[in-house]
Amino acid sequence: IFGDIAGRMLWTGNREQANAVLSGLQERGVAAEGLIHGSATYPLALAWGEGVPLRYLLNGDKPQVVLIGLPRSRHDRLMHMQTDLATLGRVLLSVAAAYPGAVSIVSSADLSHTHTTQSPYGFHASAAEFDATVQAWAAAPTRDKLERMLAMQPTALACGTAGMCVLQTVLEAAPLPCRQLVYAAPTYFGMAVA
Numbered sequence: 001i002f003g004d005i006a007g008r009m010l011w012t013g014n015r016e017q018a019n020a021v022l023s024g025l026q027e028r029g030v031a032a033e034g035l036i037h038g039s040a041t042y043p044l045a046l047a048w049g050e051g052v053p054l055r056y057l058l059n060g061d062k063p064q065v066v067l068i069g070l071p072r073s074r075h076d077r078l079m080h081m082q083t084d085l086a087t088l089g090r091v092l093l094s095v096a097a098a099y100p101g102a103v104s105i106v107s108s109a110d111l112s113h114t115h116t117t118q119s120p121y122g123f124h125a126s127a128a129e130f131d132a133t134v135q136a137w138a139a140a141p142t143r144d145k146l147e148r149m150l151a152m153q154p155t156a157l158a159c160g161t162a163g164m165c166v167l168q169t170v171l172e173a174a175p176l177p178c179r180q181l182v183y184a185a186p187t188y189f190g191m192a193v194a
Contacts, residue, residue: 011046011054014064017095021066024091030084035069053108053193063104074162078153085162089169107167109160111190119188121157130156131183131190137164138194139178141171158190 018034025032046054050067068088074081096103111134112127113119130152137145146168153161183192 011050011062011065014066017064017099018066020095020098021068021091024094025088028087028091030087049108053106056193057104057106070162075157075159078161078165079150081162082165085165086169089166090173092166093170093173105167105170107160107163109158109163111158111160111185111192112156113159113189114155114157115185115190116188121188124155124157126152126155127185127190130158131185131192134158134160134164134190134192135181135183138181138192141168143168143172 022034112130113121114124114127117123181194
């Protein structure tokens with residue numbers, strides 16, 4: 001339960017836009033596959049990782065969504081995926097620019113998982129430094145800060161680093177000011193909203 005968010009929420013997917021993203025990736029040589037959940041109008045059941053940001057971002061509106069999942073290999077191959085992640089960012093910008101309505105690009109993932117010895121991943125001193133760098137990056141996203149995060153990733157073990165690599169490309173092309181940043185490490189992993 002997260003405030004008034006309990007369990008799953010249903011959202012309508014936008015198959016046309018999902019296909020545009022998939023085609024854009026495949027045309028640029030990125031190994032990407034589409035997943036189908038029911039039919040084109042079947043509601044998507046999203047868990048809290050997607051539902052929480054959508055709930056607070058959208059203020060009660062019910063938009064159509066396109067979900068993009070990154071491969072589990074991003075943990076081990078993150079440095080080798082930089083070109084593909086940048087391409088994903090460019091494709092998202094292209095599809096968003098062609099869409100006639102409003103578009104939000106949201107990356108939702110945990111930060112460092114090594115904040116405490118009680119963690120399933122153990123403790124590492126890089127956790128606090130990694131999350132501090134993420135906060136500095138969110139306030140002013142520069143490539144040098146992203147490079148510092150990438151260097152700490154092998155010990156900080158943050159699920160969200162790949163998403164931040166995508167967002168770096170987006171924010172370089174379409175800079176947005178950070179008006180608010182909230183951070184906490186309530187358990188063994190850190191969380192931030194910007």
